[in-house]
Amino acid sequence: MNEHVHTTSELTKNQALVMGALSQSDSPLSAYTILDHLRDDGFRAPLQVYRALDKLVEFGLVHRLESLNAFVACRHPGCDAHQAIAFMICETCGQVNEISDTSLAERLKQLASKAGFALKKSTVELRGICSNCQAA
Numbered sequence: 001m002n003e004h005v006h007t008t009s010e011l012t013k014n015q016a017l018v019m020g021a022l023s024q025s026d027s028p029l030s031a032y033t034i035l036d037h038l039r040d041d042g043f044r045a046p047l048q049v050y051r052a053l054d055k056l057v058e059f060g061l062v063h064r065l066e067s068l069n070a071f072v073a074c075r076h077p078g079c080d081a082h083q084a085i086a087f088m089i090c091e092t093c094g095q096v097n098e099i100s101d102t103s104l105a106e107r108l109k110q111l112a113s114k115a116g117f118a119l120k121k122s123t124v125e126l127r128g129i130c131s132n133c134q135a136a
Contacts, residue, residue, distance in 0.1 A: 076100060086101065
């Protein structure tokens, strides 16, 4: 079983820098954008960023948004314990909101079970327009 790191004080220097870049961003960042932000901190190769991101995802501190090929800092501490996580992605402003819903998790588990699939964890990405952009 993986040991989860829950505080930034337990991260390596590179992991802490990547986590800081994601935490300060209002929108998802690609690995190359993170690399550009951290060049002055000694980052020279994408592999440095990807290694740090892999560990941060493993620790549950960062999520990868497949449809955007980008990463976001987790806004819900301890969400790695949830079986289903959903992200609402605004196609107008790029804002991402993280949500977790027990009934969604149960329904997905039921659908998977009905198909003979043992679901461990799921990530749902909802794309649309946020309330702020709808009002504008």
